[in-house]
Amino acid sequence: MVRNLLVALALPLLAIGDAAAAEPAASGEISYFKQVLPIFRAKNCTGCHQPAKRGGDYVMTDFATLLKGGESGTAAVVAGKPAESELIAQITPKDGKAEMPKDGTPVTDAELTLIKKWIEQGAKNDTPASNAQRYDAEHPPEYLAPPVLKAVKFSPSGDVLAVAGYHEVLLHKPDGSGLIARLIGESERIEAIAFSPDGTQLAACGGSPGRFGEVQIWDIAKRELKLSKIIGYDTIYGVSWSPNGKVVGFGCPDNTMRGIDPATGEQVLFNGAHNDWVLDTVFSVNSDHIITVSRDMSMKLVEVGTQRFVDNLTSITPGALKGGLIAIDRHPTKDELVCGGADGEPKIFKMVRTEARKIGDNANLLKEFPAQPGRIFGVAYNKDGSRIAAGSSKDGRGEVRVYDTTNFQQVWKVEVPEGGVYTVDFRADGQSLAVGGFDGEVRLLNTADGSLITKFLPVTIKQTAAK
């Protein structure tokens, strides 16, 4: 009930493409934080003008540098004087086209008027102190406590282990022997990570709850943010990379599934068939389809080329579904899918329907495993498809189970009494399984028997002075 109410309230905001219109000013005083900054995000200004990218050496994610300007040396914002502000010059059309945003949707007349008015009124910063903290390579996030780990992911070759932190993705050596790099971006929370099939790039999705969603594309060798795409006003989930490398798909809390071209950021996929948050996505072996799971309990199949909904892979019988779905992964070489969610039962589905749908059937279901305690938050296949792993959480305790996919027998299970398990991933060599969750420790388990190879905190905890 409460959740439905929240969703209903959020919808009018999400439905409006024009960010300026999202928060009408009551008093006539323009709010930077509520009205101007959302335009800079929606038009992707902050995607290019941030510490990790520095388009034109101009950083718009910090208020002082937003005013100061970039390489031209002219002040971007002169309080009280829109006509002398370089930022206004850059977004005002000349001969029908504005300089900024570079390669994007231009600001509307209404947005331009609003930004000018904000400058006229003195260009005041009303950002709440709690939102003003900025992080970059020189000012990395500090941890007073271990971060909750929502995603751990090995690179395709297995030579890097990426771990989602706070405002960053941490690249670790795959045996836990040391930190390689910190990829620090705008999003407070990173919900999911996906490597490009060739392992040269990494996609991370997340955002800042209630403010913006973001997909980041990083160049791993250069440790450089190639692209930041702001999407909507809330956190983005379940990023995946198509095997042909051409599309990065993800799920949104406005119930849509979307995809972008990772080279340009252009949106190339959009489908609204789900009726609750879309939490995870994966592509078919040949990249022609994307499969999505949602809090609405269903798994859906969408054709990439036409963006059309094809089929429900889960049953459509009323009452047959038991709780929202949270995680999905695909067999490395076959269109078979493992998923998990609120009912705690890992399930394997085939993607292609081989018989006509009859009401009451569940023809795509290949195997339903026994329920684990609580909800399943992470599932993964190993590289040759012979094993699946599922990680779950109940009342602050976690559990990991590994199954053989040839005979569907359980190989082992391991309890994690220190906290719920939110993410699992096999290393390419098949020897280790990385596990992350509530307590912030990355555990590397031996895939043969589940024994602990090692565990480590992916971040350094700042020691506070003893009281």
Ligand code: HEC
């Ligand atoms: C795709 C990346 C990209 C996007 C999106 C983008 N910019 Fe830029 N911006 C640049 C680059 C690169 C430059 C450097 C000049 C150039 O190459 O044209 C620049 C230059 C500027 C400058 C001049 C800075 C100086 O002092 O030299 C301003 C002001 C500016 N951008 C504002 C904006 C605003 C406002 C938006 C959003 C409406 C925006 N930009 C969106 C990439 C981008």
